[in-house]
Amino acid sequence: MARNLVKGKIAAQPGQHLIAIVCTSLDNKPKSAFALRFVVNALYCDGKKVHRPDMGASRMQANHNDSRKKEQVVVLATGGTIAGAAESATRADYTSGRVTVDAMIGGVPQIQEIAHVRGEQLANVGSQDITFAIMIALANRINDLLADKDVHGVAVTHGTDTMEETAYFLNLTVANRKPVVMTGAMRPATAISADGPLNLYNAVAVAADPQAAECGVLVVMNDRIHGAHSLTKTNTTSVETFISPINGLIGTVNYGRSEYFRRPFRRHTFNSEFSIEGVSELPRVDIVYACADMPPDLIDASVDRGARGIVIAGDGNGNMNAATLKRAARAAAGGVLIVRSSRVPTGKVGRNVEIDDDRLGFIASDELNPAKARILLMLALTKKRSLQEIQRLFYEY
Ligand SMILES: NC(=O)CC[C@H](N)C(=O)O
Numbered sequence: 001m002a003r004n005l006v007k008g009k010i011a012a013q014p015g016q017h018l019i020a021i022v023c024t025s026l027d028n029k030p031k032s033a034f035a036l037r038f039v040v041n042a043l044y045c046d047g048k049k050v051h052r053p054d055m056g057a058s059r060m061q062a063n064h065n066d067s068r069k070k071e072q073v074v075v076l077a078t079g080g081t082i083a084g085a086a087e088s089a090t091r092a093d094y095t096s097g098r099v100t101v102d103a104m105i106g107g108v109p110q111i112q113e114i115a116h117v118r119g120e121q122l123a124n125v126g127s128q129d130i131t132f133a134i135m136i137a138l139a140n141r142i143n144d145l146l147a148d149k150d151v152h153g154v155a156v157t158h159g160t161d162t163m164e165e166t167a168y169f170l171n172l173t174v175a176n177r178k179p180v181v182m183t184g185a186m187r188p189a190t191a192i193s194a195d196g197p198l199n200l201y202n203a204v205a206v207a208a209d210p211q212a213a214e215c216g217v218l219v220v221m222n223d224r225i226h227g228a229h230s231l232t233k234t235n236t237t238s239v240e241t242f243i244s245p246i247n248g249l250i251g252t253v254n255y256g257r258s259e260y261f262r263r264p265f266r267r268h269t270f271n272s273e274f275s276i277e278g279v280s281e282l283p284r285v286d287i288v289y290a291c292a293d294m295p296p297d298l299i300d301a302s303v304d305r306g307a308r309g310i311v312i313a314g315d316g317n318g319n320m321n322a323a324t325l326k327r328a329a330r331a332a333a334g335g336v337l338i339v340r341s342s343r344v345p346t347g348k349v350g351r352n353v354e355i356d357d358d359r360l361g362f363i364a365s366d367e368l369n370p371a372k373a374r375i376l377l378m379l380a381l382t383k384k385r386s387l388q389e390i391q392r393l394f395y396e397y
Contacts, residue, residue, distance in 0.1 A: 080159025127159025
C-alpha cells in the first residue's frame with residue numbers, strides 16, 4: 001500500500017499546546033475527498049513525542065467502505081438482549097440469550113458486503129450473569145484471534161447491563177492494536193424496530209475500519225462510537241442508553257460509515273501493563289453504595305468475607321458518613337484497599353478533598369465509576385503493588 005507522508009498539520013485549540021500530527025495517507029491517489037483516509041501514527045507536543053494520542057486534535061475523514069477491500073471480522077457472541085426473544089413483537093418481557101450467533105449474522109445478510117464475517121458462540125447469557133471466567137475466556141479468545149494476520153478485527157455481542165464492565169476489562173487485557181468493538185441492543189431480536197441488526201452491522205463496519213485500530217475497546221450502539229474508559233449506561237430501556245460523560249464520544253457511525261472525533265487518552269490494550277496470561281480467577285473486590293445514614297458494618301461484612309479491596313460508591317466527591325469512614329480507615333490499616341469512587345455519574349473523584357486520603361491510606365478513583373474502579377482494582381491486585389502504584393493506575397487507565 002502506498003504511503004504518502006503528510007507532515008505538519010497543525011491542530012492547536014485555545015488553551016492547548018501546539019500539536020503537530022504526522023499522518024500517513026492510506027491512498028496515494030485520492031479520487032475524491034472521501035477516498036482520503038488518515039491514520040494518526042504519532043503526536044508531537046512541543047517537539048516531544050506524545051505516546052498517548054490525544055483527544056480532539058483532529059477530525060478525521062469519514063470512511064468509505066465501498067472503496068475498501070473486504071476485511072475478515074469475527075463476531076464473538078455472549079448473549080444479551082441482542083440475542084433475546086419475546087412471545088410477541090410488542091411484549092416488554094423477554095428472555096436474553098435465546099438467538100445464536102449464526103442466526104444473528106444470518107439476520108443481517110448485508111453484513112457480508114462490508115466484511116467477511118463469521119461467528120463464534122462464547123456464551124449465551126443475559127449480561128447480569130456475565131462472570132469473570134467468561135470475561136477471561138473472551139479476552140484470551142480475542143488475543144488468539146487477533147494474532148492471526150488474516151483477522152482484521154473482532155466484534156463482540158453482549159448484554160448492555162454490564163457491557164461497560166466487560167468493555168473496560170477487555171480494554172486492559174487485550175494486547176493488540178487491531179479493532180475490538182462491542183455491541184448489543186435494547187430491544188430483543190423479536191421486537192418491532194429491533195435495534196440489534198443495525199447495531200451489529202455498524203459494529204462490524206467499525207471492526208473492519210483501519211481507523212478503529214489503536215483506539216482500545218470501542219462500544220458501538222445507536223450510531224455512536226464510545227470508548228471503554230468513558231461510556232456508561234444511563235437508561236434502563238431506551239435505545240439511547242450509553243453516554244460518555246467524561247471525555248465524550250470517539251465518533252459516530254451511520255449505516256456503516258464512521259467518523260472519528262478523538263482518540264482515547266488513557267492507556268489501553270497494546271500499551272496496557274496488565275496481562276491475564278495464566279490467570280483463572282481474580283481477587284474479591286466489593287462495592288459498597290453510600291447513602292444518608294448508611295450502616296457502617298457493610299464495610300466489616302466485606303472484610304469478614306475476605307474482600308481484598310472495597311470500592312465505595314460514595315456520595316458526591318467520594319464521600320461517606322463519619323461512622324463508615326472510621327470502619328473504612330480500620331480496613332485500610334488492616335491491608336484492605338479502599339478506593340473512593342462516586343455514585344454520581346459525572347465528574348472526577350479527587351484526592352484529599354473532604355477526606356484525607358494521604359493520612360487514611362485511601363485511593364481516589366479519579367474518572368472511573370464504581371463498577372470500572374472495581375475491575376481496575378481486581379487486576380491491580382493480581383500483583384504486589386504499593387498504594388502509590390495503585391493510585392497511579394487510576395490516573396493512567
Ligand atoms: N438491553 C440489554 O441488553 C439489557 C438486558 C439484559 N439484562 C442484558 O444485559 O443482557
